[in-house]
Amino acid sequence: MPDTEQGRKTIVILSTEPWGRMLLSKMHYAIELAELGNDVFFVNPPRDTGASGLAAIATVKPAPGVTVIDTTPVAQALFLRHKLFALYRHWVTGRYAKAIRRLVAKPIDEVWCFDPHTYVDLSAFGAKRAVLLIYDFYTGRHVFRAAETADTIVSVSSVILDHYKKTTPPKLLMQHGLGKHFAVLAEERLHRQQFPPQQGQKMKIGYTGNLLRVGMDTQLGRAIISGHPEIEFHFWGPHSLDGNNVSTGEAPADLLEFVEFLKNQPNVRLHGVKEQSALAAALAGMDAFLFLYSAAKDLNGASNSHKLLEYLSTGKPVISTYVSNYAGTNLLEMGARTEEHLLPSLFKEVTENMEVYNSPERQQQRIRFALDNTYRRQVVRIREFIEAQK
Template identity: 35%
Template structure:
């Protein structure tokens, strides 16, 4: 049986390492814990220069290393002359691979920007393409070229890569073991506490609906974890006046607490204090198109009820996520929110909490890695 152990794995990510963890960050940690030597390629510096490629220990795990690199050519070529950008990038990738102490067994790409074409890596390496967001740009579809196998968190995304004629598999969003507690279930708080996590600078948050819910429920405390200033974020955000105004409004509301970014360990502990969780994205703007969200598994690990805009992956699982049926607007989300909060004891019944926690446990990263390893094993045999 093929196992993801004692392998050299290079992870390609369009988002750098920072306080906020997405799927690629969690996979890097869990693969390192499994005994692999993992190299996380941070995004390149946008300033042209001759700075050497640097590899350093992450400080997160002894098997996890960061690769820092600065391009010797202008990053803006990506927007104005993509063929020339990739011509230079081919040589840059060769330099990165030569700087690594061992050949790469697996190139694991979360790169929807198509910064690092998989064709540019050694043919002997297994190339995994793992899109976790909707491929909204042509570059995102091209990014699968050169892959040996595709995994994704929604069937909608997988369907968009059918043209590649590659082995493709649905693997749910994962959850770190840090999000589980032996005594995770708690009695109702007074006042009720509702949690939200993620980048508050995202343009796809349904700001009007979220503010409406908060304003209609002054007796509830809304606690938010995630960046609300650009300097806090390693995953970007909206710096336009509308985004700044939204954050200023949240800051002014007496029943809102903005905690800012938090390390995974801290976030996991804090979520367990909540009575319920709220997800409020505009599906029409959402980078996931309302198909699946990484945070759902983290919330579910607490056992508490989740109230959300429509999420297609969970449409047949009402015990897991309470969602509105509409796809085009969230007008009914405040109504659903009030209904759930009025009946919180029912929605947070111990049997339902246990059911949610059990489902989340089946989606821990170590289990996903075992599943992925089985599929990669068939690719490995074909290459050998």
């Protein structure tokens, strides 16, 4: 049931990444919950912003109904969390919660926590309901302790959720969400019933995401791009640390070298970060997509990814390394977990037989799957799951 039918809620979202140009699941949920008529407070992770005090209202206003709160680091927080957990729980998490509650200035209905590292005791917010959303494979006893203070645990990966199966709260496994700009274009494609196998004389392959994310198999990317000079490869997303809100610190050498490789290829276009509406329109012009996360290297075992739904919403094939959450479906063109090295051969097979992989039936199947997983649908699923536990 939409929130507008249940009354306006005050919702606090605790994020592991600060709000920026590249939007992740937690930002999309903030926007969706606000559009449903809620007052949403999006809390950036602790970082040096020059603000005084533990928490302060940020000047950025990313969307109607969304207020961003900046938080500042606590000295020796990591040491306290691992060596003096009880002190960390009450003194650090408790102080953050108190400062955030003061800024919200009214009772909190729900806390949606993506950051169990900073906030190890969700009860400190005094919310009516606390949801822990674990979208990355976190380790450490403090995460299990944070989980025990939640009313519900949500994840997009069975690999991640299995890690927390012994924790008490009820658990919901679901897909990532599809943003509204992608959903609108997907609905239009179904309405037009026009599904060309290829959209131009030169084939175009798309990739979107943070090019400095650890876990990409850059060797596969090099082999595929070098082996197909006749194909254009288009990359969207941050490819440097400048203005990158999803990567901090020093980037690994292999990823920096891969970015330099991309810059020097005549058949590669680097577009940088685009707003969601522009990105959705640009991806609609692709003939197929690449997914290059390695199950051996990726933090989450390449078990799922937000970008896959964006790809599928176009209807076009996704040529992919192994993704466990899509195993048993024919939504991705992927090999076995142990056969990542065969991706260049699979890429050749798909791109040489686009009339098969881009058939109207296959395109409609991909689009319908994506549309069944919009952020609006995911909010409803979480709501229904929460209500069922009462």
